Amino acid sequence: MALWLDVILVLLILTSLWLLGSSRLRACIQAVAFQGIMLGLIPLLCAWPDITVRLAAVAVLSMVVKAIVLPGMLRRAAREANVRYEVQPLIGFTTSLLLGIVLWGLAMHVSRQLPVTMLHVTPLLIPVAIFTIFCGFLLIVSRNTAVMQVIGYLALENGIYVFGWAFAIEDPLLVEMGVLLDVFVAVFVMGIMIYRLSREFDTIETDELDSLKE
Amino acid sequence: MLAISGIVQIVLALVLAPLLQSIINRTKAVFAGRRGQPWLQPYRELWKLVQKGTVYSRTTTAVFVAGPIVGIAAVGLALALVPIGGWPALLSFPGDFLLVAYLLGVGRFFLVSAALDTGSSFEGMGASREVLFSALAEPALLLSLTALAAASHSASLTGIYAAIDSGMPATAAGPAIFLITGAMFVVFLAENARIPVDDPNTHLELTMIHEVMVLDHSGPDFALIQYAAQLKMWLLGSLLLGAAAPFRFGSAWLDLLAGLVGLGAIAVLVGIVESSMARLRLVRVPQFLIAASILSIVALFLVMR
Numbered sequence: 001m002a003l004w005l006d007v008i009l010v011l012l013i014l015t016s017l018w019l020l021g022s023s024r025l026r027a028c029i030q031a032v033a034f035q036g037i038m039l040g041l042i043p044l045l046c047a048w049p050d051i052t053v054r055l056a057a058v059a060v061l062s063m064v065v066k067a068i069v070l071p072g073m074l075r076r077a078a079r080e081a082n083v084r085y086e087v088q089p090l091i092g093f094t095t096s097l098l099l100g101i102v103l104w105g106l107a108m109h110v111s112r113q114l115p116v117t118m119l120h121v122t123p124l125l126i127p128v129a130i131f132t133i134f135c136g137f138l139l140i141v142s143r144n145t146a147v148m149q150v151i152g153y154l155a156l157e158n159g160i161y162v163f164g165w166a167f168a169i170e171d172p173l174l175v176e177m178g179v180l181l182d183v184f185v186a187v188f189v190m191g192i193m194i195y196r197l198s199r200e201f202d203t204i205e206t207d208e209l210d211s212l213k214e
Numbered sequence: 215m216l217a218i219s220g221i222v223q224i225v226l227a228l229v230l231a232p233l234l235q236s237i238i239n240r241t242k243a244v245f246a247g248r249r250g251q252p253w254l255q256p257y258r259e260l261w262k263l264v265q266k267g268t269v270y271s272r273t274t275t276a277v278f279v280a281g282p283i284v285g286i287a288a289v290g291l292a293l294a295l296v297p298i299g300g301w302p303a304l305l306s307f308p309g310d311f312l313l314v315a316y317l318l319g320v321g322r323f324f325l326v327s328a329a330l331d332t333g334s335s336f337e338g339m340g341a342s343r344e345v346l347f348s349a350l351a352e353p354a355l356l357l358s359l360t361a362l363a364a365a366s367h368s369a370s371l372t373g374i375y376a377a378i379d380s381g382m383p384a385t386a387a388g389p390a391i392f393l394i395t396g397a398m399f400v401v402f403l404a405e406n407a408r409i410p411v412d413d414p415n416t417h418l419e420l421t422m423i424h425e426v427m428v429l430d431h432s433g434p435d436f437a438l439i440q441y442a443a444q445l446k447m448w449l450l451g452s453l454l455l456g457a458a459a460p461f462r463f464g465s466a467w468l469d470l471l472a473g474l475v476g477l478g479a480i481a482v483l484v485g486i487v488e489s490s491m492a493r494l495r496l497v498r499v500p501q502f503l504i505a506a507s508i509l510s511i512v513a514l515f516l517v518m519r
Binding site: 017098 | 385388389390392393500501504505508509511512515516
């Protein structure tokens with residue numbers, strides 16, 4: 001199973017890079033949804049072959065929320081705000097990709113420094129988690145449209161989720177549930193905010209908020 | 215035995231390389247609902263060109279004459295280093311993958327020099343584009359081969375591909391090989407001037423890349439260039455195939471046959487790609503090639519962890 005887990009982790013890396021290099025919101029939302037499916041599979045593969053009902057329930061629930069509900073909300077927000085592309089990011093797409101590679105190297109380096117002894121599954125889990133978190137941060141700071149920033153937030157959260165699974169399989173189920181609920185509410189609120197933003201200002205570029213006056 | 219198997223591979227490459235082009239053409243014809251060219255058309259075209267005379271412009275020098283000759287010599291030498299179908303290559307020594315990459319580079323350098331030697335601004339433009347794209351494709355190829363070498367703890371192509379044959383994809387290096395295959399396919403498309411990087415059928419000045427460079431060559435010189443391009447496709451196809459589909463049946467001849475069928479399959483795949491997608495805008499091509507480099511860097515990090 002370690003091989004399949006590695007394949008899934010590599011797919012996570014690739015989708016993160018895709019997020020950094022793509023300008024189409026629709027494609028990015030799909031990539032995040034794909035990440036959600038991959039994330040749902042990780043706990044199952046980690047615990048293979050003894051899968052408990054509880055584990056399966058969490059996996060399915062997180063897949064439904066991360067791959068269907070949240071992307072659906074984002075898609076609606078993007079449609080209502082009538083944006084299709086991230087036109088002018090603060091950091092260009094090719095530069096972001098190259099930065100992504102630097103971040104991947106950094107993630108590998110950081111994960112080597114961590115005193116983690118409980119790597120029962122694959123040594124790749126921690127670097128991929130850190131890399132996904134980094135990519136999420138990079139998206140949040142380097143993109144202009146609110147939708148892309150929310151996508152970055154989701155990628156960040158996906159990384160944290162992977163990080164959680166790197167440490168324990170049984171314990172943090174309750175915590176995961178809480179986080180899932182948190183993210184759900186957050187994206188819900190952000191979706192509404194994006195809609196209000198676009199209706200009020202005809203744009204969802206967050207830079208425009210700088211020019212607000214009392 | 216080693217020498218014989220190496221020579222068999224080279225003879226097969228020399229004889230069958232133009233056939234890859236007719237497989238691509240046939241595949242595209244099937245997609246377009248046409249019957250397509252006869253299977254031997256690339257051979258006939260080469261024969262036709264060989265029989266013609268050569269015209270040299272008065273502005274050209276010896277560099278122009280050297281272009282095609284050095285080009286085919288470089289590719290021919292590189293062929294001796296690349297194994298196919300699990301057979302060992304004729305020559306093999308630690309670090310030979312670097313030599314393969316840079317032999318291709320030497321061939322390209324002389325072809326570009328020949329294009330610049332004509333003094334035509336049009337060919338200069340083609341040469342500039344060719345150099346730009348191959349400069350971006352080269353890191354992807356080198357890093358992919360380096361990653362393979364690091365994963366197989368072997369620095370020669372024969373050793374690398376022998377390690378892949380003996381079950382490396384099933385180990386921790388499996389996902390990395392998956393990425394490398396992707397990167398190498400992009401390099402294959404770019405280096406052979408296929409869609410989505412370059413369109414081999416285009417004759418529109420603004421969009422041609424590879425075709426522009428060789429416009430001034432005629433007769434046997436042009437035949438050499440065409441033949442070298444076909445050999446290069448064979449060579450890069452072998453590199454790609456060894457990593458992507460190491461099917462082995464235990465019998466040496468069956469393995470070789472599997473290799474040849476695999477090359478044919480790659481040609482069909484190229485035909486499908488060409489029929490199903492348009493070429494990228496010129497400004498998007500670098501991004502495409504950088505993405506291939508990034509795939510191979512990720513693979514390199516994966517095998518070196």
